């Protein structure tokens with residue numbers, strides 16, 4: 001059985017609960033109290049009752065996008081308020097337009113309730129003005145159904161929605177589908193994964209830009225015909241970064257490239273690529289794990305793309321620590337720095353999906369997911385930063401961060417189901433790639449965000465910051481993250497202690 005609870009969309013200012021009334025001022029509190037009593041049962045959803053098109057603040061509405069909202073109920077009276085009578089007839093105002101279209105994007109049903117308020121025979125008018133103009137009567141002056149104008153209102157909003165971009169259409173089938181994070185160090189990527197990876201042309205454009213700048217800075221114009229720059233591609237895959245280097249050769253710099261790759265299947269394709277392009281004199285293919293390779297000479301530039309959705313989670317720090325042995329003391333690493341970010345989110349959908357497995361370890365695992373039904377509760381903040389090369393003898397790749405997130409004041413309370421994770425990487429100078437929402441590289445699609453769930457969702461209030469703790473640990477065989485929330489009065493236990501549920505093999 002599925003139960004949809006009809007909740008009015010209401011939030012007035014002031015304290016969440018008025019002491020004189022049983023009814024909370026913020027109807028989200030009502031919903032939250034009820035589903036908490038039902039232990040966050042995933043068969044419980046919301047039908048939001050829009051009482052007026054004079055809506056609560058954007059921030060408070062935002063919370064509902066992460067909740068399991070199945071329907072939005074709009075009464076004919078509310079819609080009638082959107083018809084403003086003018087000298088030329090009726091015009092529709094844009095109140096509520098954004099709310100309804102945002103719910104359309106989440107496949108929420110719109111229910112029209114109440115009796116019809118427009119006597120269309122008398123009020124037969126043609127409105128063609130403005131964005132929301134509608135025809136209230138058919139060409140022959142009749143309507144097939146008395147609710148047609150209300151249906152027209154809603155469908156007009158639907159048809160005036162912006163079309164999805166090509167990329168959004170491709171990504172539709174990945175929305176809110178969680179996958180365990182790949183481990184390209186332990187496992188070998190298959191041909192399909194390389195195929196997808198290589199389609200992300202914007203990433204390679206940025207690499208090409210970074211490599212060209214680094215080559216020019218390394219060798220001045222007047223020495224371009226004399227000096228040869230040695231580049232090592234660490235984790236060359238099937239060769240697109242070698243192509244970026246050769247493409248960057250338009251800088252007229254002479255280059256010698258070592259392409260190191262540990263996946264024997266990718267190495268076969270890499271050899272073919274070198275042969276097909278006649279690069280034998282420029283590119284040497286090395287079939288080896290870079291951590292155990294003895295390079296015949298030192299490199300000027302290390303080029304790598306060993307980044308996971310959370311930056312360091314594909315163990316780029318550990319691999320590049322191994323590779324910098326053969327980098328010249330003044331050598332360059334592309335990327336030279338990367339940072340992970342987290343932000344607290346409400347996402348009933350992902351929480352229910354994890355809960356359905358009925359296994360504690362699933363709540364202590366990070367997932368890659370194209371988040372869609374999600375409310376981002378506060379701006380993201382940096383967690384771990386790694387810079388390369390790092391010749392300091394003391395450095396280790398463990399880390400700990402305590403972060404405070406403030407909910408917007410007008411948001412009201414919210415439920416945190418976990419954290420969305422992202423990365424931003426600087427390749428060379430200011431050339432960067434990012435999936436962090438405020439600095440994201442447009443049209444890059446290979447990396448989806450990471451989701452770190454919480455075993456029990458944590459309730460937070462706008463006056464109390466969310467206190468999050470993140471750790472990165474390693475031992476001789478693996479790397480893992482631990483995380484917890486210590487927000488008063490609830491908080492959470494530490495997740496994934498000692499990497500008991502989720503880890504990345506070294």
Ligand SMILES: C[S@@+](CC[C@H](N)C(=O)[O-])C[C@H]1O[C@@H](n2cnc3c(N)ncnc32)[C@H](O)[C@@H]1O
Nearest residue numbers: 184185235236237240261262263289290305319
């Ligand atoms: C994300 S893919 C990137 C491939 C390619 N550079 C590109 O950008 O299309 C990472 C590649 O690094 C390889 N790799 C990971 N760790 C490595 C290591 N320690 N030594 C050599 N190759 C490694 C993987 O097998 C994989 O082919």
